[in-house]
Amino acid sequence: MALKPAPEPASAPAAREVVNDFSITVATINGTGSQTSNLTILRALFRMGIPVSGKNIFPSNIQGLPTWYTIRVNKHGFLARRDEHEIVIAMNPATVHDDMNKVVPGGVFLYADHIRPQGLREDVIAYSMPVNRLARESGAPPRLRDYVANMVYVGVLAYLLGIDLEAIRAALDFHFRGKAKAVELNDSVVRAAFRWAEEHLEKRDPYRVAPMEATQGLILSDGNTAAALGALFGGVQFVSWYPITPSTDLAETLEHYLRRYRVRPDGKHTFAVIQAEDELAAINMAIGAGWAGLRAMTATSGPGLSLMTEAIGLAYYAEVPVVVWDVQRVGPSTGLPTRTQQGDILFIHFASHGDTEHILLFPANINEAFEFGWRAFDIAERLQAPVFVMSDLDLGMNHWMGQPFAYPDQDMDRGKVLWEEDLERWEQEKGVPWGRYLDVDGDGIPYRTVMGNRRPGASYFTRGTGHDEYARYTEDPEVWHRMVHRIKKKYRLGRKYLPRPVEDGPGTEVGIIAYGTTDAAMPEARYLLEHKGIATDYLRIRALPFHDEVGDFLARHRAVYVVEANRDGQMAMLLRMHYPQWATRIHSVARTDGLPLTATFIADSIAGQEG
Amino acid sequence: MALKPAPEPASAPAAREVVNDFSITVATINGTGSQTSNLTILRALFRMGIPVSGKNIFPSNIQGLPTWYTIRVNKHGFLARRDEHEIVIAMNPATVHDDMNKVVPGGVFLYADHIRPQGLREDVIAYSMPVNRLARESGAPPRLRDYVANMVYVGVLAYLLGIDLEAIRAALDFHFRGKAKAVELNDSVVRAAFRWAEEHLEKRDPYRVAPMEATQGLILSDGNTAAALGALFGGVQFVSWYPITPSTDLAETLEHYLRRYRVRPDGKHTFAVIQAEDELAAINMAIGAGWAGLRAMTATSGPGLSLMTEAIGLAYYAEVPVVVWDVQRVGPSTGLPTRTQQGDILFIHFASHGDTEHILLFPANINEAFEFGWRAFDIAERLQAPVFVMSDLDLGMNHWMGQPFAYPDQDMDRGKVLWEEDLERWEQEKGVPWGRYLDVDGDGIPYRTVMGNRRPGASYFTRGTGHDEYARYTEDPEVWHRMVHRIKKKYRLGRKYLPRPVEDGPGTEVGIIAYGTTDAAMPEARYLLEHKGIATDYLRIRALPFHDEVGDFLARHRAVYVVEANRDGQMAMLLRMHYPQWATRIHSVARTDGLPLTATFIADSIAGQEG
Amino acid sequence: MARTNAIGLTKADYKGAPTTLCQGCGHNSILSQIIAALFEMNVRPEDVVKFSGIGCSSKAPTYMLSRSFGFNGLHGRMPALATGALVADITLKGIGMSGDGDTASIGMGHFKHVLRRNLPLVYIVANNGVYGLTKGQFAPTAEKGLTLKRHGTNPYMPVDVCMEALAGGATFVARSFAGDPKQLKALIKAAFHHNGLAVIDVVSPCVTFNNEPSAHYSYGWARDHEAPLHRLDFIPPEEEILLDKPMEPGERRVIRLHDGSVVVLEQVDRDYDPTDRFAAMRALEESYRREVLLTGLLYIETEGRENLFQVLNLPEDKPLNRMTQEELRPAASVLEEINAKDMFHGADVRVNGR
Amino acid sequence: MARTNAIGLTKADYKGAPTTLCQGCGHNSILSQIIAALFEMNVRPEDVVKFSGIGCSSKAPTYMLSRSFGFNGLHGRMPALATGALVADITLKGIGMSGDGDTASIGMGHFKHVLRRNLPLVYIVANNGVYGLTKGQFAPTAEKGLTLKRHGTNPYMPVDVCMEALAGGATFVARSFAGDPKQLKALIKAAFHHNGLAVIDVVSPCVTFNNEPSAHYSYGWARDHEAPLHRLDFIPPEEEILLDKPMEPGERRVIRLHDGSVVVLEQVDRDYDPTDRFAAMRALEESYRREVLLTGLLYIETEGRENLFQVLNLPEDKPLNRMTQEELRPAASVLEEINAKDMFHGADVRVNGR
Numbered sequence A, B: 001m002a003l004k005p006a007p008e009p010a011s012a013p014a015a016r017e018v019v020n021d022f023s024i025t026v027a028t029i030n031g032t033g034s035q036t037s038n039l040t041i042l043r044a045l046f047r048m049g050i051p052v053s054g055k056n057i058f059p060s061n062i063q064g065l066p067t068w069y070t071i072r073v074n075k076h077g078f079l080a081r082r083d084e085h086e087i088v089i090a091m092n093p094a095t096v097h098d099d100m101n102k103v104v105p106g107g108v109f110l111y112a113d114h115i116r117p118q119g120l121r122e123d124v125i126a127y128s129m130p131v132n133r134l135a136r137e138s139g140a141p142p143r144l145r146d147y148v149a150n151m152v153y154v155g156v157l158a159y160l161l162g163i164d165l166e167a168i169r170a171a172l173d174f175h176f177r178g179k180a181k182a183v184e185l186n187d188s189v190v191r192a193a194f195r196w197a198e199e200h201l202e203k204r205d206p207y208r209v210a211p212m213e214a215t216q217g218l219i220l221s222d223g224n225t226a227a228a229l230g231a232l233f234g235g236v237q238f239v240s241w242y243p244i245t246p247s248t249d250l251a252e253t254l255e256h257y258l259r260r261y262r263v264r265p266d267g268k269h270t271f272a273v274i275q276a277e278d279e280l281a282a283i284n285m286a287i288g289a290g291w292a293g294l295r296a297m298t299a300t301s302g303p304g305l306s307l308m309t310e311a312i313g314l315a316y317y318a319e320v321p322v323v324v325w326d327v328q329r330v331g332p333s334t335g336l337p338t339r340t341q342q343g344d345i346l347f348i349h350f351a352s353h354g355d356t357e358h359i360l361l362f363p364a365n366i367n368e369a370f371e372f373g374w375r376a377f378d379i380a381e382r383l384q385a386p387v388f389v390m391s392d393l394d395l396g397m398n399h400w401m402g403q404p405f406a407y408p409d410q411d412m413d414r415g416k417v418l419w420e421e422d423l424e425r426w427e428q429e430k431g432v433p434w435g436r437y438l439d440v441d442g443d444g445i446p447y448r449t450v451m452g453n454r455r456p457g458a459s460y461f462t463r464g465t466g467h468d469e470y471a472r473y474t475e476d477p478e479v480w481h482r483m484v485h486r487i488k489k490k491y492r493l494g495r496k497y498l499p500r501p502v503e504d505g506p507g508t509e510v511g512i513i514a515y516g517t518t519d520a521a522m523p524e525a526r527y528l529l530e531h532k533g534i535a536t537d538y539l540r541i542r543a544l545p546f547h548d549e550v551g552d553f554l555a556r557h558r559a560v561y562v563v564e565a566n567r568d569g570q571m572a573m574l575l576r577m578h579y580p581q582w583a584t585r586i587h588s589v590a591r592t593d594g595l596p597l598t599a600t601f602i603a604d605s606i607a608g609q610e611g
Numbered sequence C, D: 001m002a003r004t005n006a007i008g009l010t011k012a013d014y015k016g017a018p019t020t021l022c023q024g025c026g027h028n029s030i031l032s033q034i035i036a037a038l039f040e041m042n043v044r045p046e047d048v049v050k051f052s053g054i055g056c057s058s059k060a061p062t063y064m065l066s067r068s069f070g071f072n073g074l075h076g077r078m079p080a081l082a083t084g085a086l087v088a089d090i091t092l093k094g095i096g097m098s099g100d101g102d103t104a105s106i107g108m109g110h111f112k113h114v115l116r117r118n119l120p121l122v123y124i125v126a127n128n129g130v131y132g133l134t135k136g137q138f139a140p141t142a143e144k145g146l147t148l149k150r151h152g153t154n155p156y157m158p159v160d161v162c163m164e165a166l167a168g169g170a171t172f173v174a175r176s177f178a179g180d181p182k183q184l185k186a187l188i189k190a191a192f193h194h195n196g197l198a199v200i201d202v203v204s205p206c207v208t209f210n211n212e213p214s215a216h217y218s219y220g221w222a223r224d225h226e227a228p229l230h231r232l233d234f235i236p237p238e239e240e241i242l243l244d245k246p247m248e249p250g251e252r253r254v255i256r257l258h259d260g261s262v263v264v265l266e267q268v269d270r271d272y273d274p275t276d277r278f279a280a281m282r283a284l285e286e287s288y289r290r291e292v293l294l295t296g297l298l299y300i301e302t303e304g305r306e307n308l309f310q311v312l313n314l315p316e317d318k319p320l321n322r323m324t325q326e327e328l329r330p331a332a333s334v335l336e337e338i339n340a341k342d343m344f345h346g347a348d349v350r351v352n353g354r
C-alpha cells in the first residue's frame, strides 16, 4: 500500500508546516463509545484521499479502563505504528499526564477542559476544549452525552487540521447507515465544535491535512471482516467456534454474512454455524464436518489453539481438511488478550505429539485476509490437511486501507473427492480397487470418499490409530513408516498449492524477510535503511512449509534479517533449521511487547547489526 | 551397560557353536499369560550372569491378538533390538508362518505341536513341542492350562540352550514372591518339559548359553518402575494423572509405593494421588499443587500431552514448578499406542502459544529414569518451571539391566521458597519489599511464597495474564517485554541445573549424538562402525535447552550424526536451529516404525552417509 | 441360505471386521443387538454412519457395519465429531458408541452439550464401570466401594449416566443391559426412530477387569438385580396394523414417534409414564435405594423440542455436502454490493472538489 | 473510625484491588457479600485462598481479599486448579469463583468431577446467562428464546447449574441473586462452614450485555420473579445461644453443620426440607413451569459423605506443603530394601557355582 517514498525525511522540523505526515492519538475510557469518533476522523481523512491507518490499543476489560486510538496520517503511505505521537487528544482524567508526556516536542496536546491536567508542558502546544459544555448544548438526550462528548474532539480537530466537513459528513452517513437522526445529531456536534474552535482557538501548531488522491478506489476494513468475507466467498459450509478475543469478530461477522447471503429462497441455510461449548468441541466438530465433505473452519486465538492440539494431530494423520484461523494475541498463556503478536508460529508448525509440520498461511493485509479466506479451503481440501491462517490482532481488529475485495479468480477446488459415479470411473481408470490412503498419483495425496456416498465399497473407517492404504487398522511397522513418509511427501510436493513468497528489491546483498502484519512497516523501514546507506531486498513469506524461493533468497544475500513480532525470532529459527547451508547468514530482528513493530525499531536493529 | 566389545564379529557362522549371542522371540497371544514365562527366561539368563534385554511387542488390545517377546542375549552387552531372530518360539496359530519366516537361516523354530505350521522351512532347525499334552499332564487345574502351557516352552528352551534350572527356579521364586504352590506348579512344568526335551529332542542347532559374571551386582527393571521409585525418593507429594498407555504403570506403581512407604504411623498420608477426569484436569491439578508448594507431577503420553498444552503455557509464564513424565508412544494422533517413539521433542519444547522453550530431560536407562525421577523436582522447584521427562515405551515398559538404584546424593532442593520467617529475613537482606517476580539475584529466578504463608505481605495473586514484578495485572508493553526476557534469562542461566551431556570417544572427526533409549544401540553401532573403519566420538544429550558442551562437540567434529527414533529428525532440527555455525555438519539418522532402532540401521545409515 | 430382510440383505451385510474384544465382553453383545435391530428394521447400512471415541467400547464400531462410514475419533470427543459430521448429510442416521470413561469422564462436557443441541444420534454408552482398554482403572460410573484387585476400593460416588442425561435435558433416555438382548434391541430400534438425541446407557460387563459377581457392572449382579420398568416392543410405521389387537388400559402404554412408528410398553410392576421427566428421576433415585438395576425406557419427549438440524434450518432436499459451487459461493455481484455498501471508500472526486 | 470485628480487622482488610468491572455488574455485589460474610464471621483473610477461571466473574477475585493468596487460572479449569492447591494446606478455606461460561460450558466436566470428589470449596457461579468478557454471546445457562441485539435468539435449552449439581451428587446446592444481598450473605456463610463442596449459583446480571427487563438474568426479571424457599440465617458455633428462643415446629428448620454452626431456615410458603435431594429436584422442576427464580438453600447433606481430604487421608496436624525432606524422602534403608527385594538380581555366586 506504500507509495513511492519522497526524498525528504519522514518528519519535518516543527517550525514549518507539517502536511499529511503525523500521528494522532486519542486517549479515552473504554465503553464510552469513542470508537465512532475515532473512526469518523479516520474515514474522513481517508475520504480526503490521504493514506491512513487506525490502531486501537484497548484493555482486556469491558468498561472504565484507559484505551487509545492512534491514527497515522502519512502521505507516503507509511502506515505502520510509530512511537511518536504528534497530536494527542486527552479525554481520560486517569491517564492525562502520561498522555501529555507522549506528545513529541512541538506537538499538539488537545484536552477536554474538565480533565484538568496539572501543569502543561511548555514544549507542546496545548488546546483545551469545553467538551461537556458543547455536549450539553448539542441538545442530545442525557444518556447520549458521553457519546456525543467524543464528537466534540472530532470537530475541534477538524478545524485545527483542516479536515473537510463534507468528508466527516460522509463518514457519519456511512457509520449510521443513513439513519438521518443519528447523522444529524453527530454532524451538528462536530460542526458546533468546529465553529467553537474557529472562534476560540488560535492555531499555533504546524500540523494540517491537505486532500490527495492516494486513496482513490481503495476501501477501509479490518482483517476479521475481510477474513469472514473471504470464507463466505470460499463457500464455507460449517463453522464451529468458541468466543475468544481477538477472533470473536471473525466468527460473528461470518455468521452475519452467511445469514444475509447464504439463505435459500425457501429459508433453508446452506451453512451451519455452531457456537461450541469449548475449543475442543469446536475443532472436533470442524474435523467431523471436514471429514464429511464440508468446507469447515474454526477461528480462535492462542489459548484456544493450545486446546485444539490433540485434534490437530488427528486431522494431520487421518488427513482431514479443516481451516483454522489463528488471530494471534500475546502469549504465553492468557497473556495480553487485547494485544498483538506473531508468537504461535513454532508451536503451530509442530503442534501435537509425533512428527508434524503443519501448513501455515500468513496474510499481511486485508486483501490477503480475504484471499486466504477462500483459498485456505482449496488448500485444505486439495491436500486433505489442516490449514492454519495466521492472522493477528493488529490485522484482525485494526483498520487498514486496501483494494476492494476481489472475487476469487479460480473455481472452488474440492480436491480428490469421489462421489458415486466418480468412484466407478476411478477404479476403471486406475485399475486398482479404491483405497482411502492409496497414493496412486505419486503426489502423496490419496482420494477420499465422504459420508453419504452410497456406492458399495465407498465407505471406510477413519481413525487416528495406525492404518494401511485401505484404512484398515494395523500396527505393522513397515506400514506405519510408509504412511507417515507418504504424508511427508504430500506436504513436500503440496507446497506448490500454497501462496508463494512475494519479493521486491534492487538485488543487493542485504535481504530482509518478514511475514504477516510486520509487512506494514517494511516500506518505511527499508526507506529509512536506504537513507542510512543500506539498500535491501525484501522477501515476504506467505506460507509454511517454505517454497524454494526462500532458499534462493537466502542463497543470494550476504545477510538476511528476519523481522517478526515475537520474543524468540521464531521464523528465523525455522529458517535456520530448514536451511543449514545458509544458517549463519540469518539474523533475527524480533521483539514482542504487544504492539505492532515500528519501522524505526526495524531499521535501527538492522543498521545496528550491519554497522 | 555395554561391555568392552570383543574383536570377533557379532554373529558367528551357524556352523560352529553360538554361545551367549542371539535373540529369542516368543510369539504368543495376548491375554494368555505368557509374560510370566518370558520373564522367567529373561531372569534365568540374567541370573546366569549373561547380559540380556527383554522387549515386548504387544498390540493395543486386551485379549486375543498376536504379541511377541524378544530376549536378546549378548555377551558383549549389546542389548538393543535386532532385526534378526535366531530362535523363534511359536505359540500362536494366527501368525505361525510369519513367525517361521522371521527365523534367520540356520536358526531355530520351536513350535507348539497343535499350531501345525503348513510346511516347515528347510533352512531352519525346527522342533515341535507337545505343549497341550504336557500342560494337561502337569496336573494344573483347567483354568490355568493356557497359562501353564507357556511354561512348557521355558522347559524345552532350557534344555536346548542349557539354561540353569536353578536359575529358573530363582526366577519363579521371585516372580511369585515365594508363593510355594505357584512356584512348585510352574517349576514342575518346566522340569517336565525339560525332561521331555531331553528324551525326545535331538539338539541340532548351534545356540547355547554359558554362565558369565557380567550381571553381578546388577538388577533388572523397567523404566516406569524406576521412574516411580525415583519420584518416591524425590519426595513427591502430589500426583494427578489419567490412564494412558504406556505411562499408566508409572502412576500406578508410584501409588503402590507411596501407600507402602509414605503412610505415617498414624495412618495419615504424606501424599495425594488423584486419578483425574482427564489430562486437562490432571495437569491443572498438578499446577495447583505445584503452586501451593507441593512436589507435584503427572505422567502421560502423547495424546495427554497434547491436551495439556494450554496449561503448560500457564506453568511457563506464571512460573509454577511441575513435573510431567511423557512416556512417549507413536504419534501423531492416537497412532500406535503400544509402540515406541521419540517423537514429541519439538512439540513439547515449543508447546503452547506464544514464545516458550521448555526444559526436557532424556533418561536413557533405568538408572537415569530413577535419577531424573527425583532430580526433576529439584529442577522444577529451583527454576519454577514445568519440567518434562521424556521417557518412552521402550524404556518405560521393557526390561533392562541396570545398577541397583542409588539413593539421591543431594538433599531436596526446594528452590527459592520463602516461609514466614524467611520473608522477614529476605526483606532485610535484600532491602526491597518482596515481589513475586522480582529478579534480585540476577539469575532470572524470583522468590516465591506459597499458600498458607500467613505473614502480612506474603500473599500474591497468580495469573496467566500480564503481570509485573509484584504480580499485579498490567498490560504495559515494557513490562511484558521485561518479564518474558527475564524468563528467557532464567532458562538460559538455569541450564546449569540440568544434567550435562555424557561424552565418550577417542577424539576423532566423526561424532554421533543421541539421547534417551537410542543410547542402547550406540555401543554396538559404534562397534560396527569401527569395523567399517569409521571411528566415532559420541555425545548423549540429557537435557534441553542445550549445554555448551553440545556446541563444543559440534565444533570439534567434521560431521555429526544425530540418531533418533522419529520421522523428521527432530533433535537434528533443534541442533541446526541453535547452532547455525555448525548447521551444515549436522546429519540426521532418524527412523520411526514403532520399534526401537537397531544398531545395524544406525551403523549402515552413518556408513552410507560417510560413504 | 441366510435369511434376508425386506431390502434383500442378510445379517452378514451388517457385520464388520472380526471382533478383537475379549470373549464374553458385553460390548460384543451390544454390537449383535445393533446389527439385529438394523437388519430387522431393514435399514441400509449405507444410510448409517458410526462414531466413537477411544476405549474398548469405542473400538467396537469397527466390528459392525463395514458398509457404513465410520470415524473413531479422540477420547471423549465423539459427540463433537458426530455433530460436525451429521450436519453434512441429514439423510444419514448416526450411531455413536462410547464408554463410561469416554462419556462420563473426559467427555462429560461434550455429552452434556450434545444433549442440549438435541442432535439426532443414537448415543450408546457401553458402561462397565472401568476403563477396559487401559486395564481396569475405576471409571466414574463405578459404584462407591467397588474393590478391584489392582486398584483398591473406589471412594467416590458414581456418575449416573441416565440421571445426567435427564438433568441435561435429553429427549430420550434409556438404560439396558448387555445380558438382556431383547430389551436392548427394542430400545435400539426406538432410539433409531427418535427425532433427536437418544441416550442408551447399557451395563456392558468387562469380563476381564470387572466381573466379580459382587460388582454392580458384572453379569452376575446385573442379572440378579435387573428390574425392568416394562416390557418393550418397537413397531415400525409400516407394521402399525399390529397394534389393532385390543388393549386394556393400564396394561400397556403406546408411544408414537414422529415418523409414525410406535413403542409399546407393557407394564411390569406398576404403570410407568416415560414422558414424565420427573418420574424418571424419581425412579432412578429409588433404584439406588433399592439397589436394583433399573432398565427400560426411562424418558422420552416426542414433541416440542426441535432437533439440531431444525434449529440450523438445514435443507431437506439436498445434503449440505453435495452442494456445489453455484450453491455455496455467492455471485460476483454480491461481492460488488458488499464492496460498495459495506466498505468505506477512499477519495472521491466530489469531496476533493476535482 | 471503621468498625472492627472480633479479630480486630476492618472491612478494608477484606478488600482487594479497585474493581474494573462495569458499574452495576452483579459480580461486584457478590464480592461485597463475600467480604461482608468473612468480616462478620471473623475469618482471617490469610486463612482463605481464592481461585477462578477466566471471565469477568473470574477476574472478580482480584477485587477482594488482597491479603489472601489467589490463582486466576485457565478458562474452565478452576475446579482442577483448586483441587491440587487445596490439598497442600487443608487448614485454608477455598473460595472458587466462576462464571456460567466458565463452569457450564468449557468447565462442565471439571465441575461435575469436583462435585464427586466433594472438595471442601465454596464454589460460586456468577451466572449472567452470557459471556461478559467476550462481549455478550449466549452462555449455556441463557434461557431458550432470549434475544440479544447482536446475537439473535437462543434456540437451546438452558443448563441449570443447580440441577446439574444435584444430579452430580453435590452435598450443598444453593441458588441466590446478586440483588438479594441478605440471602446471599447467609448462604455464603453457610457454604463456608460446609464440610465439602458448596455450590452457590448466583444470578448476577451483566448490565452491559444482558439486562433487558424481559431477560431472566436481568435485575428486573430476577427481582420480579424471585421466589425464596425460605428466609435464611447463619449462626456460627460460638453464638449458638441465639437459638435458645422458643421455636414453633413447622415455622423453622434448623440445620446443624459439622462444626456446630447452624443454618436456620424460616419457612416462606411451605415447609421445605433441604436435606431431601429429590425434593430439591422437584422444586427446581416446578420453578421452570412457574417461571420463577427459586432461591435459597436447595440441598444440603451434612453427614455421611467424606470430603476429599478425608478420602485422601491427609494429616490434620501439619499441612502437606510444610513437610520436610525427613517426612517426604524415605530413608536409604528403604531403597536398599526395594533394591534387594523388589528387584531381580544378576549373577550370584551360588548359581554360577563359583
Ligand SMILES: Cc1ncc(C[n+]2csc(CCOP(=O)(O)OP(=O)(O)O)c2C)c(N)n1
Residues within 6 Å of the ligand: B242, B243, B244, B245, B279, B303, B304, B307, B334, C054, C055, C056, C057, C058, C075, C098, C099, C100, C101, C102, C103, C126, C128, C130, C131, C132, C133, C134, C139, C206
Ligand atoms: C486423551 C487420551 N487420554 C487417555 C487415553 C487412554 N485411554 C484409552 S481408552 C481409555 C479409557 C476407556 O474407558 P471406557 O471409555 O470406559 O471404555 P472401555 O474400554 O471400558 O470400554 C483411556 C483412558 C487416550 N487414548 N486418549
Ligand SMILES: Cc1ncc(C[n+]2csc(CCOP(=O)(O)OP(=O)(O)O)c2C)c(N)n1
Residues within 6 Å of the ligand: A242, A243, A244, A245, A279, A303, A304, A307, A334, D054, D055, D056, D057, D058, D075, D098, D099, D100, D101, D102, D103, D126, D128, D130, D131, D132, D133, D134, D139, D206
Ligand atoms: C481457552 C479459552 N477460550 C476462550 C477464552 C475467552 N474467554 C474469556 S472470558 C470467556 C467467557 C466468560 O464467560 P463467563 O464465564 O460466563 O464469565 P462472565 O464474563 O460472563 O462473568 C471466554 C470465552 C479464554 N480466555 N480461554
Ligand code: SF4
Residues within 6 Å of the ligand: B062, B063, C020, C021, C022, C024, C025, C026, C027, C056, C057, C128, C132, C133, C205, C206, C207, C208, C209
Ligand atoms: S478389557 Fe473388558 S471392556 Fe475391554 S474388550 Fe476385554 S472385556 Fe471388553
Ligand code: SF4
Residues within 6 Å of the ligand: A062, A063, D020, D021, D022, D024, D025, D026, D027, D056, D057, D128, D132, D133, D205, D206, D207, D208, D209
Ligand atoms: S460486561 Fe457484564 S459481566 Fe462483565 S463486568 Fe460488565 S456487567 Fe459485569
Ligand SMILES: [Mg+2]
Residues within 6 Å of the ligand: C055, C099, C100, C101, C126, C127, C128, C129, C130, C131, C132, C139
Ligand atoms: Mg468402560
Ligand SMILES: [Mg+2]
Residues within 6 Å of the ligand: D055, D099, D100, D101, D126, D127, D128, D129, D130, D131, D132, D139
Ligand atoms: Mg457469564
